[in-house]
Amino acid sequence: MSHSQVCNHLRSAALVVDEYGRILERNERAETLFPQGDVAARSLDELFGEQFTQQHLPPGLLGGKRAWSIRVQGTFDGRIDCYPLEEGRKDSGRCLLILIDTHDLPESNDAMPLLDKLTGLPNIQALYDVLDRHYLVSSEEERAGALLLVAFDDVYRFDTRSGSSRGDKVLVELARKLSDLLGDSDYLAYIGDEKFVYVLSDIKRINDAETFAQKLLHLNAEPVAIGGDLFYLNISIGIAFFPYDSNDGAELVRLADRAMREAKVSGWNRISLFNQLHTDAPLEDLEYLRQALPEAIETEEIYFLYQPQYCLKRQRYVGAEMLVRWNDPRAGELGPDLFLPLAEQTGMIRSLTNRALIQAAKTFEKLEEVGASDFTLSINLSPTLLFHRDFLSDLEFFFDYYGLRGRSLHFEITENIFAHNMTVMREILSKIRGMGIRIEIDDYGTGYTSLRTLTELPVHTLKIDREYVSRIDQDLKTHRLFKAMLQTAGALGLEVVAEGVERQEEQQIIAQYGPLIIQGWYYARAMSEASLLELLK
């Protein structure tokens, strides 16, 4: 076996192999790294054992165009960096494997391009390479998993003016602690700026990734101990899923980073998911639904139910909230909690809202036929949609060409939307109001609407969240808050809808406050358009 130039000047163990894992060259260090191994081994299988190579170095992974790096445990503990070798400008099918034993770190600097010098973990370049080559390969058995970006808050604040950096030491200790959580097929990298990235491939459900993140929070609750000093750290965790959120390594890191920043804004030691989905549904199903949604929107698979609203003063049904549903031939009946985040993410939320507007126009016509021409219909409006460049022009189109003009249309928006720029907000809402649409604040009482917001914006109705309704007969404080909200609405001249009224006890307490509209199962459940028309006859 020859010792080539390229192999021998490296102090780490190095092998040159072909795409089938046959060993072509090796250096001296490679012969001492595995004292128990066969010096005359002709393949990676013979050297490491078949189980190990199947797991870490399958033939499909060797060869190819880009360098990658993978962490290994077992036969030896450390990392393998793989550099494809070129012949002229073509791939030779051969690659150089550098085997870095954890015990050699950090003295062994051979593989530094892919290794963070301080922590000894793979760096961001290594992460991108391993993502693209190992985790994001599209094949028959598609891999699904999660990318967790774990950011620590300013460890360098512990640095003193003299002596070595305590921040550096904290980071090294963190790298060690985080490595302890690694499973067999997981990967951990340090991408700089006090940010670590886990790649978890054994994730089947979104909840699994959240469970792992919770483990990290618990781990972090213990301070880092260095030389008798204790350091308490804050972390923020952002999670993105592949191939569901993206199938591109750099994009996944960007999405997880965005989620992490959201987690940070909402307070320390939080977890945030890029896609806002908290579900037990398998990731493959979500990917399927994401692809099926555009087609479903143009069919009857997407349909609407109507949740009637009863007016205590007029003693009759006066309106309904439209609720979107999806009956997928494969996945069955789906609720909006599952597919609205998908729609937000893929931009399909605009088409879904268009479908709702067209449906509303048709329902208004039928309502008129049964003599309910002042009956109102409420449509939920996504905040992202409201700020879209084309939102108002699309809306005007539906008003003019689908006959929505002059109808009793309401838009429901959640309180969270008021976190946006108030000037822009006021302008858009005023235009909507100018078209004759009434604005309702949905889930009122769960967000951050200030009284000033309510006076400044053209709001018509407050929909009090069911949280204040469902315990109103059992909890005096809830009862008082409910009353306070009614007084606020009264002072500002706003209408009130109480949501989620289900039991008679709730209805009785609420009814004593007079001119209210009640929405909930106590009066009627969500129903089809045909049932609604029947109810109103």
Next chain:
Amino acid sequence: MNMERKSILLVDDIGFILEFETKVIESLEKDLGVKIDIDTAGSVEAAKDLIAGREYDVAIVDMNLPDGTGSDVVSIIRAKGGRTRVAALTIYPERYEEDQGNFDAYFKKPILPTIYKENLRALLQV
């Protein structure tokens, strides 16, 4: 007043989409002050008959038809010659890469009114 006239052929088998497209085109007519004649066909066969009788300025063709594909329709239009500009209406433009030479544009489904209008205006060259 001598108003400019344009003609459009819409090919789609779903009534709801034909209705949607027709309304968007009516709104474009109003924006531009141009008269636009609209013919609709629900199949490749129906489209074939209409194409034989008239040279349209623009055809907008759904890729999934009950008796064939949008590619069949564009072939009929190209075989006849003339200057009809043809757009494919599809959720998956990337699936029809081999037909790229035949189509002048791709309109993405589901239809969004403002974008559809902008694209159609460009295709009509008005």
